[in-house]
Amino acid sequence: MKKVAVIGAGIVGSTAAYYLSKSPDVEVAVFDDGKGQATKAAAGIISPWFSKRRNKAWYRMARLGADFYQELIAELKATGIQTDFYQQTGVYLLKRDESKLQELYDLAANRREESPLIGDLSLLSRQEAQEKFPDLQGFERLLYASGGARVEGALLTETLLKASKAELVEKQVSLTVEGEQLLVDGRSFDCVVLAVGAWLGEILQPLGYETDVRPQKGQLRDFRLAEKTDDYPVVMPEGELDIIPFLAGKVSVGASHENDQGFDLTVDRTVLNQLQQEAETYFPSLATAEILGERVGTRAYTSDFSPFFGAVPDLPHVYAASGLGSSGLTTGPLIGRQLAQMALGEAGVLNPADYPIERYVEKKIPKENK
Numbered sequence: 071m072k073k074v075a076v077i078g079a080g081i082v083g084s085t086a087a088y089y090l091s092k093s094p095d096v097e098v099a100v101f102d103d104g105k106g107q108a109t110k111a112a113a114g115i116i117s118p119w120f121s122k123r124r125n126k127a128w129y130r131m132a133r134l135g136a137d138f139y140q141e142l143i144a145e146l147k148a149t150g151i152q153t154d155f156y157q158q159t160g161v162y163l164l165k166r167d168e169s170k171l172q173e174l175y176d177l178a179a180n181r182r183e184e185s186p187l188i189g190d191l192s193l194l195s196r197q198e199a200q201e202k203f204p205d206l207q208g209f210e211r212l213l214y215a216s217g218g219a220r221v222e223g224a225l226l227t228e229t230l231l232k233a234s235k236a237e238l239v240e241k242q243v244s245l246t247v248e249g250e251q252l253l254v255d256g257r258s259f260d261c262v263v264l265a266v267g268a269w270l271g272e273i274l275q276p277l278g279y280e281t282d283v284r285p286q287k288g289q290l291r292d293f294r295l296a297e298k299t300d301d302y303p304v305v306m307p308e309g310e311l312d313i314i315p316f317l318a319g320k321v322s323v324g325a326s327h328e329n330d331q332g333f334d335l336t337v338d339r340t341v342l343n344q345l346q347q348e349a350e351t352y353f354p355s356l357a358t359a360e361i362l363g364e365r366v367g368t369r370a371y372t373s374d375f376s377p378f379f380g381a382v383p384d385l386p387h388v389y390a391a392s393g394l395g396s397s398g399l400t401t402g403p404l405i406g407r408q409l410a411q412m413a414l415g416e417a418g419v420l421n422p423a424d425y426p427i428e429r430y431v432e433k434k435i436p437k438e439n440k
């Protein structure tokens with residue numbers, strides 16, 4: 071039996087644990103301390119096709135990540151597991167300058183050849199948009215894509231961890247190396263997957279590594295409305311604001327991107343009130359909706375905003391991923407599966423050379439040994 075430790079039970083760690091557990095020769099233990107998990111705090115929008123980022127490797131990962139949900143869901147359904155965490159209800163994209171909507175339409179129409187998941191694309195008038203999302207206002211026209219989806223990160227990780235039947239240990243742990251032995255929480259493992267998001271630097275620093283990963287605070291507010299929002303599309307105005315309707319009248323409004331708050335997890339109502347105020351200009355019902363609560367999480371960013379994964383340099387049998395930024399619910403499952411494949415010595419659909427871990431994780435040689 072090969073013993074594998076997965077540290078971190080966010081979207082990357084849970085998917086890795088799920089795929090590792092499918093191998094009959096592998097025993098998996100997952101460690102998570104639950105602090106600040108980005109996955110649980112995420113808005114949950116899966117709609118990468120409208121991004122104008124020039125980073126081709128990122129776009130490939132994001133579009134394949136969106137596609138991968140179809141495979142994961144089909145697989146879970148085939149074994150009788152519920153997949154309520156994912157609904158493809160479409161997205162509404164808004165632009166301050168509505169003449170730019172055509173440009174966005176053309177971009178997505180081109181990309182649809184390699185990503186049929188984008189689905190139907192149409193420019194809708196306000197009245198047409200209100201057929202799917204009553205009372206939505208603050209615009210004349212918007213762009214609709216039927217393939218956009220929303221994901222509840224907390225439910226997704228819960229589903230995958232349960233399906234994996236992996237041992238779950240809820241505590242903060244460190245990784246130590248004694249000779250050839252990898253030790254986590256005092257236990258020896260043959261292989262370790264570091265899926266610790268923004269905390270990669272913290273866990274690798276005692277082993278002599280420097281890591282280019284910084285934290286970004288993200289906050290959002292959850293509401294309960296009397297109306298049924300099950301089939302409402304996600305609304306994406308320009309800027310930080312997104313309005314994400316979920317099942318049974320739950321609607322999330324977010325999310326902030328705060329670069330100067332470190333790992334702080336306190337709710338800042340000023341920031342959230344501002345987002346709510348802006349959201350009400352599009353969806354006035356929010357003003358009288360019940361506030362269910364607020365969520366805060368920590369995203370992980372590299373200095374060039376690129377995600378990475380792979381074998382940790384100079385640390386045999388240890389694999390890591392981080393830097394998923396604000397699109398980690400889109401790319402996370404695919405990365406998690408690929409980490410599992412690497413740990414099992416298998417190839418995945420992404421080329422690790424396009425997301426080189428050695429650019430962001432470096433073992434520092436002590437001065438006296440130079």
Ligand SMILES: Cc1cc2nc3c(=O)[nH]c(=O)nc-3n(C[C@H](O)[C@H](O)[C@H](O)COP(=O)(O)OP(=O)(O)OC[C@H]3O[C@@H](n4cnc5c(N)ncnc54)[C@H](O)[C@@H]3O)c2cc1C
Pocket residue numbers: 077078079080081082083101102103104105106107108109110111112113114115116223241242243244265266267268269273287288289290324325326366367368369370391392394395396397398399400401402
């Ligand atoms: C407010 C917000 C909105 C977002 N919206 C979207 C969106 O709409 N669409 C999208 O695609 N992405 C979105 N994201 C981004 C996405 O959530 C993240 O990129 C993704 O969840 C990162 O997953 P991860 O598994 O790498 O890390 P995480 O989910 O952060 O998981 C890492 C886990 O490791 C644990 N851990 C760390 N160190 C240790 C240790 N030493 N011992 C034990 N456990 C440890 C942490 O507690 C945490 O639970 C959003 C993020 C935020 C914060």
